[in-house]
Amino acid sequence: MYGKNIYGTIEYSKSSSPNDIGEKYKGEKYKVDLIKYLPYYYHNCDTMKSIQDANSIEISKLKYSIEDTINQFFIDTATWGLSRFESLFNVETDINKTYEERREILKARIRGSGTVTKELIKNVAQAFSGGEVEVIEDSSNYNFIIRFIGIRGIPKNMQGLINAIEEIKPAHLGYSFKYTYTTWDFIEKNLIWNDVKSQTWDDLKIYE
Numbered sequence: 001m002y003g004k005n006i007y008g009t010i011e012y013s014k015s016s017s018p019n020d021i022g023e024k025y026k027g028e029k030y031k032v033d034l035i036k037y038l039p040y041y042y043h044n045c046d047t048m049k050s051i052q053d054a055n056s057i058e059i060s061k062l063k064y065s066i067e068d069t070i071n072q073f074f075i076d077t078a079t080w081g082l083s084r085f086e087s088l089f090n091v092e093t094d095i096n097k098t099y100e101e102r103r104e105i106l107k108a109r110i111r112g113s114g115t116v117t118k119e120l121i122k123n124v125a126q127a128f129s130g131g132e133v134e135v136i137e138d139s140s141n142y143n144f145i146i147r148f149i150g151i152r153g154i155p156k157n158m159q160g161l162i163n164a165i166e167e168i169k170p171a172h173l174g175y176s177f178k179y180t181y182t183t184w185d186f187i188e189k190n191l192i193w194n195d196v197k198s199q200t201w202d203d204l205k206i207y208e
Contacts, residue, residue: 104157
């Protein structure tokens with residue numbers, strides 16, 4: 001197994017243990033007050049409090065580990081378990097990408113299976129943009145346009161989307177992207193000076 005885990009990929013694929021989870025189990029969500037389950041005459045006993053505090057930490061770690069393990073079964077919540085999905089769907093594990101970017105690539109791969117259609121390309125593009133997408137066909141020029149209408153501006157992981165489109169589209173088809181921005185007319189009619197004085201034009205172009 002050493003050969004598969006070298007160069008850091010184990011960071012995302014190994015199982016968590018109580019010694020690996022650091023301080024993540026701390027906080028009200030995982031905290032367990034064991035002293036309240038004991039008879040009242042123990043409540044002011046320092047020795048019993050110390051024992052129950054130590055036990056509480058271990059139970060908190062267990063609660064966190066159970067929740068964390070369940071999260072790895074779903075792409076939207078997986079972290080160190082993403083490499084298992086990537087292996088299943090034949091996606092290269094790149095630990096330099098964020099969890100969000102890796103999830104987008106996996107979702108696009110899942111949506112991108114099957115015969116290439118306009119709907120398939122739309123589904124893949126929506127997996128990356130997180131908003132509604134329109135695919136405009138230009139059959140006479142062997143081209144199609146992907147227009148982002150559900151979000152303003154350029155989606156964050158454009159290179160990931162381009163890679164996915166290149167992988168699924170027929171080789172003879174070209175394509176381009178069309179983005180949606182906030183118009184000056186909209187800003188003028190709907191915003192006041194206090195709304196915009198601290199923002200740049202780049203901020204305003206993608207104002208929702």
